[in-house]
Amino acid sequence: MLKYLIEKEFKQIFRNPFMKRMIILFPLMILLFLPLASNFEIKNINLVVVDNDHSSYSRQLIGKITSSGYFILTEVSPNYKRALKAVELDRADVLLEIPFAFEKNLVKEKKSDLMLSINAVNGTKGAFGSSYLSSIIRDFSSHVAMEWLSVSVSDQTPSFHIKTQFRFNPHMKYPVFMVPALMVMLMTIICGFLPALNIVGEKEKGTLEQMNVTPVKKFNFILSKLIPYWVSGFIVLTIGFLIARIVYKLIPAGNILTIYAFSSVFILGISGFGLVISNYGKTLQQAMFMIFFFIITFIFLSGLYTPVTSMPDWAQTISIFIPLKYMIEVLRMVYLKGSSFPDLISQFIALIGFALFFNGWAVFSYRKVN
Amino acid sequence: MKQFFIFVKKEFYHIFRDTWTMIILLLLPILLLVLFGYALSTEVRNTEVAVLDHSKDAATERIISLLDMSDYFDVIYFLDSPEEIHQIFSDESPGLVIVFSEDFYDNIVHTGEAAIQLLLDGTDPNTAVNISNYATTIIMGYQQELLEIFSAPFQIKITPRFLYNPEMRSSYNFVPGVMGMILMLVCAMMTSVSIAREKETGTMEILLVSPMKPLMIIFSKVVPYFFLSCINLVTILLLAVFLLDVPIVGSLVTLIVISLIYIFVSLALGLLISSVASTQIVALLISGMALMMPVMYLSGMMFPIENMPVFLQFVSNLIPATWYISAAKKIMIKGLGFSSIIRETIVLSIMAVVLISISFKKFKIRLE
Amino acid sequence: MSVVQTEQLTKKFGHFTAVDHISFEVGKGEIFGFLGANGAGKTTAMRMLCGLSKPTSGKGIVSGYDIHKDTEKIKRNIGYMSQKFSLYEDLTVRENIRLYAGIYGIKEKEIAPGTDLLLEELGFLKEKNTLVKSLPLGWKQKLSFSVAIFHNPGIVFLDEPTGGVDPSTRRQFWELIYKAADQGITVFVTTHYMDEAEYCNRVSIMVDGRIEALDSPANLRKNYECDSMDGVFHQLARKAKRQAD
Numbered sequence: 005m006l007k008y009l010i011e012k013e014f015k016q017i018f019r020n021p022f023m024k025r026m027i028i029l030f031p032l033m034i035l036l037f038l039p040l041a042s043n044f045e046i047k048n049i050n051l052v053v054v055d056n057d058h059s060s061y062s063r064q065l066i067g068k069i070t071s072s073g074y075f076i077l078t079e080v081s082p083n084y085k086r087a088l089k090a091v092e093l094d095r096a097d098v099l100l101e102i103p104f105a106f107e108k109n110l111v112k113e114k115k116s117d118l119m120l121s122i123n124a125v126n127g128t129k130g131a132f133g134s135s136y137l138s139s140i141i142r143d144f145s146s147h148v149a150m151e152w153l154s155v156s157v158s159d160q161t162p163s164f165h166i167k168t169q170f171r172f173n174p175h176m177k178y179p180v181f182m183v184p185a186l187m188v189m190l191m192t193i194i195c196g197f198l199p200a201l202n203i204v205g206e207k208e209k210g211t212l213e214q215m216n217v218t219p220v221k222k223f224n225f226i227l228s229k230l231i232p233y234w235v236s237g238f239i240v241l242t243i244g245f246l247i248a249r250i251v252y253k254l255i256p257a258g259n260i261l262t263i264y265a266f267s268s269v270f271i272l273g274i275s276g277f278g279l280v281i282s283n284y285g286k287t288l289q290q291a292m293f294m295i296f297f298f299i300i301t302f303i304f305l306s307g308l309y310t311p312v313t314s315m316p317d318w319a320q321t322i323s324i325f326i327p328l329k330y331m332i333e334v335l336r337m338v339y340l341k342g343s344s345f346p347d348l349i350s351q352f353i354a355l356i357g358f359a360l361f362f363n364g365w366a367v368f369s370y371r372k373v374n
Numbered sequence: 375m376k377q378f379f380i381f382v383k384k385e386f387y388h389i390f391r392d393t394w395t396m397i398i399l400l401l402l403p404i405l406l407l408v409l410f411g412y413a414l415s416t417e418v419r420n421t422e423v424a425v426l427d428h429s430k431d432a433a434t435e436r437i438i439s440l441l442d443m444s445d446y447f448d449v450i451y452f453l454d455s456p457e458e459i460h461q462i463f464s465d466e467s468p469g470l471v472i473v474f475s476e477d478f479y480d481n482i483v484h485t486g487e488a489a490i491q492l493l494l495d496g497t498d499p500n501t502a503v504n505i506s507n508y509a510t511t512i513i514m515g516y517q518q519e520l521l522e523i524f525s526a527p528f529q530i531k532i533t534p535r536f537l538y539n540p541e542m543r544s545s546y547n548f549v550p551g552v553m554g555m556i557l558m559l560v561c562a563m564m565t566s567v568s569i570a571r572e573k574e575t576g577t578m579e580i581l582l583v584s585p586m587k588p589l590m591i592i593f594s595k596v597v598p599y600f601f602l603s604c605i606n607l608v609t610i611l612l613l614a615v616f617l618l619d620v621p622i623v624g625s626l627v628t629l630i631v632i633s634l635i636y637i638f639v640s641l642a643l644g645l646l647i648s649s650v651a652s653t654q655i656v657a658l659l660i661s662g663m664a665l666m667m668p669v670m671y672l673s674g675m676m677f678p679i680e681n682m683p684v685f686l687q688f689v690s691n692l693i694p695a696t697w698y699i700s701a702a703k704k705i706m707i708k709g710l711g712f713s714s715i716i717r718e719t720i721v722l723s724i725m726a727v728v729l730i731s732i733s734f735k736k737f738k739i740r741l742e
Numbered sequence: 743m744s745v746v747q748t749e750q751l752t753k754k755f756g757h758f759t760a761v762d763h764i765s766f767e768v769g770k771g772e773i774f775g776f777l778g779a780n781g782a783g784k785t786t787a788m789r790m791l792c793g794l795s796k797p798t799s800g801k802g803i804v805s806g807y808d809i810h811k812d813t814e815k816i817k818r819n820i821g822y823m824s825q826k827f828s829l830y831e832d833l834t835v836r837e838n839i840r841l842y843a844g845i846y847g848i849k850e851k852e853i854a855p856g857t858d859l860l861l862e863e864l865g866f867l868k869e870k871n872t873l874v875k876s877l878p879l880g881w882k883q884k885l886s887f888s889v890a891i892f893h894n895p896g897i898v899f900l901d902e903p904t905g906g907v908d909p910s911t912r913r914q915f916w917e918l919i920y921k922a923a924d925q926g927i928t929v930f931v932t933t934h935y936m937d938e939a940e941y942c943n944r945v946s947i948m949v950d951g952r953i954e955a956l957d958s959p960a961n962l963r964k965n966y967e968c969d970s971m972d973g974v975f976h977q978l979a980r981k982a983k984r985q986a987d
Contacts, residue, residue, distance in 0.1 A: 008844030041671045043681040120534040127542030135511045164488035173496030210826030217822040293394040319413035
C-alpha cells in the first residue's frame with residue numbers, strides 16, 4: 005500500500021514545476037553564490053590622506069601604507085574638510101592627516117603626531133583599520149630610526165616577531181566555513197519545511213480528509229509524504245558535496261559516510277518538527293509564517309554565520325535547543341578536522357534527542373488536534 | 375470612493391484576525407532586531423587560549439597576563455610540549471594557541487630574534503582572523519610598553535578618532551540593515567502572499583465582479599501593508615533608539631522620506647511577485663527565499679559588499695535594499711543631510727517608478 | 743441483513759449536541775437519502791458511520807462492524823466520495839484510479855485491466871492520461887464515484903456529490919448510482935437537492951440533530967400532504983431552531 009502512496013507523492017512533486025526548481029536550482033544558487041558573498045574579512049580599506057607636510061618622510065609614509073596591501077589610497081586631499089566628505093560619502097573608510105612639520109619634528113625632536121579619523125559605523129572594520137595602520141606606522145618609525153642612528157635597530161629598539169598560522173584551513177578559504185553550514189540549512193528547508201507545507205496544503209484542499217476514510221494508516225500516509233523529501237534531502241546533500249569538491253576544491257578530511265549517518269538522524273528530527281507545524285497550522289498561510297519565523301531563528305542562532313561562542317549567554321542557551329547547531333558542528337568537524345564518530349558522540353545524542361522529541365510531539369499534537 | 379475604503383477595511387480585518395500574520399508583522403521585526411542587535415556578532419569574547427611557553431620569563435608572563443586580562447581571551451591551558459598542540463586542537467578546540475620561543479626576553483633585547491607563534495583554528499576564517507587581530511593588537515601593546523621603557527627614539531604617536539560610532543558597537547552597522555530587510559519582507563512577502571491567496575481561493579474573481587475598478591482592488595490590498603510598514607518603521611526606530619541605543623543623528627524627516635520611497639519599491643515588488651505566482655506557496659517561496667536571501671547576503675547588511683566578487687557586486691546594486699541601507703546608515707549613523715543621499719534617492723525613485731509600472735501593466739493584462 | 747444499523751447514536755461537542763440520539767437501519771442494495779438543512783447534523787452523522795469520528799454515545803454497525811471499535815475494518819469495506827472531491831487534480835485519471843485501487847488492496851495485475859473496463863463503461867477511455875484538473879466538473883464527479891466503488895465495497899457514502907452541475911448532469915450521475923445499487927452496493931447519500939430525494943428508496947430528514955422523518959418519498963409526500971419532497975422538507979425545516987452553519 006505504501007508503494008502506491010509514494011508513487012503518487014513523487015509524481016506530484018515532479019509535475020510541479022516550482023518544486024523541481026526548489027529542489028535543484030535553489031540549492032545550486034545557494035551553494036554557488038552565497039559562499040562567495042559571505043566574507044567578513046577586513047581588506048581593501050579605502051584611505052584618504054591629507055598631507056600638510058609634503059615632505060619626503062610624509063611621502064615615504066604614504067608609500068609604505070599603500071604598499072602594505074591592506075589599504076587603497078583613494079585620494080589625497082588638500083584639507084581635512086574635503087577629506088571628511090570622502091568618509092561621509094563612503095569613498096573612504098580611514099582619514100590620515102599628516103601635520104605640518106611632520107618631518108622636521110621627527111628629526112629634531114624625535115617624535116611626531118599623526119591624526120587618524122576612522123569611519124566606525126562598521127566597528128570591526130574601524131578597529132582593524134586603526135590597528136593595521138598603527139603597526140605600519142610603528143614599522144615606519146623603526147626605519148627612520150635605522151636611517152638616522154645608523155645602528156642596528158635591534159640594539160636600540162627592542163622588538164619581536166609575530167608569526168601567524170591558521171590550522172585546518174591554511175589558505176583561509178571562506179567557503180570552507182560556509183558550504184557545510186549551508187548544506188544543513190538546505191536540508192532543513194527541504195526535509196523539514198517543504199513536507200509541512202505539502203501536508204497543510206492537502207489539509208486546505210480537503211484531500212487529506214479523503215485519505216482519512218481510506219484504510220490507509222496514518223503512519224503510512226505520513227511516511228509516504230516524508231520519503232520523497234528525505235530522498236531529495238540526500239540528493240541535495242550529495243550535490244553539496246560535489247559542488248564543494250568541484251567548485252571550492254573542498255575535500256572532506258573525515259569520512260563522508262559519517263555525515264550521511266548523522267544526516268539521517270538530523271533529517272528525522274527536522275521532519276518531525278515539520279510535522280508538528282503541520283498539525284498546528286490550520287491554513288497554508290499560517291504554516292508558512294510559522295515556518296518562516298522558525299527558519300530565521302534557527303539560521304541565525306545556530307552558528308551558521310557567526311559563532312555561537314560570540315553570542316551573549318541568553319542566545320547561547322537558546323541555541324542549545326536548535327538542532328541545526330549540532331548538525332553544523334558535525335559537518336564542519338568532519339569536513340575540516342577529520343573528526344570521526346567517537347569525537348561527535350555528544351552531537352549524536354543531541355540529534356537523537358531531537359528526533360525523539362519532535363516526532364513524539366508530532367504524534368501528541370496530532371492526537372490533540374483530532 | 376466609499377467602496378475603496380470598504381475593501382481596505384476588509385483587508386485590515388484579514389490581517390488583524392489572523393494570529394500568525396500579526397506575529398510576522400509585529401513580532402518578527404522585534405525578533406530580527408534583537409537577533410542582530412544582540413545575538414549576532416563577529417566580535418570575539420572569552421576565547422580560550424592555550425600557551426606553550428619555552429621561556430617562562432618576565433616578558434612572556436607579561437604578555438600572557440595582558441591577554442588574560444582582556445575581555446577577549448581566557449588563558450586556560452598550559453602545554454608542555456609541541457606534540458600536545460595537535461591534541462589540544464582536537465580535544466578542547468581553543469581559539470588560539472600561542473607559542474613563545476626560548477630565551478624570549480633575552481632575544482628581544484639583544485638579538486631581535488624573539489618570536490611568538492599564533493596558531494589559530496581556521497575552521498571559521500572570520501573568527502580566526504578576528505582572534506588573530508585582537509591578539510596581535512594586545513601583544514603589540516606590550517611592544518609599546520617596551521618602547522616606553524627603553525625610551526626608544528622616533529616615536530610617532532597616533533591619535534585615532536572613531537567617527538560616528540565611538541564605542542564601536544556592531545548594532546550601528548546592523549540596524550539599518552534590519553530596517554531594510556523588515557520593510558522589504560513585510561511589503562513584498564505579505565502583499566504577494568495576500569494577493570496570491572485571493573487568486574488561489576477564487577475570491578479574487580468575486581472581487582473582480584464587483585463594481586470596483588480592478589486596479590483599485592489591487593490598490594486596496596496594498597494600502598494596509600503600506601500602513602503596517604509605516605508602523606513597523608516607527609517600531610523599529612523606537613526599539614533601535616531606546617533598546618539598542620542606536621542614535622538617529624541626522625534628520626528624522628529625511629530618514630522617513632527615503633524610507634517611504636523604499637516602502638513603495640518593496641510594495642511594487644510584492645505586486646510583481648503576486649502577478650507571476652499562481653499559488654500562495656509559490657509567492658511565499660519567491661519572496662521569502664528568492665528575495666530574502668539576496669537581501670540578506672548581498673545588500674551589505676551582513677557582509678561587506680567590497681569583499682564580494684565583481685559580478686555579485688553588480689547584482690548587489692540591483693537590490694533596492696542595498697541603496698536604502700546605504701542611505702539609512704548615512705542619515706542615522708553619520709548624521710548627514712539629504713545632499714549625501716542624492717544618488718540613493720534617485721536610484722530608489724527610479725526603481726519605484728519602474729516596478730510600479732511593470733506590475734500595474736501585468737495586472738491590467740491578467741485582469742482583462 | 744441491514745448494512746447500517748444505529749441505535750441512539752449521539753455526538754456532542756461540549757454542550758452542543760450535533761447528532762441527537764438517532765436510530766435507523768439501511769438495507770442491502772438500498773439507496774438511502776440523508777437529508778437536512780446545513781447544520782442539521784447530516785455530515786457529523788455520516789462521519790461517525792465512516793469511522794472518521796467517535797460517537798459520544800449510542801451504537802452503530804456498518805457492514806457488520808462496530809463504529810466504536812472496528813473503524814479500521816469499516817474503512818476497508820466502504821467507499822466514500824466527499825463534496826470537495828476525492829481525486830488529485832495534478833494526477834491523471836489513470837494514476838488516480840491506480841492509487842485508490844492499490845490502497846484498497848486490489849492486486850497489482852488487476853488494476854490496469856480494471857481501469858480500462860471502468861473508463862470504457864463511463865465512456866472516457868481516451869481521457870485515461872489526462873490530468874484530472876482538465877476534466878469538466880460532471881466528469882470528475884462520475885469518476886470520483888466510480889473510483890469510490892472500484893473495490894466493490896458493501897456500501898458507499900456520498901457527501902453532497904452533485905454540487906455545481908446542471909440537472910441533466912446530475913441525472914447522469916444518478917444513473918451510475920442506480921447501476922451500483924442494482925449490483926447490490928448500498929448507497930448512502932446526503933444531499934440538499936430535493937429532486938434527488940425523489941430518486942432514493944427511502945429518505946430521512948434531520949432537523950436540529952434528530953431524525954424528524956424517515957420513509958419512502960412517496961409515503962412522506964402523502965403523510966405531509968405535499969406534492970413534492972421540497973414541501974415536506976419545508977414543513978419540517980420550519981420547526982428547526984438551529985441556524986445553518
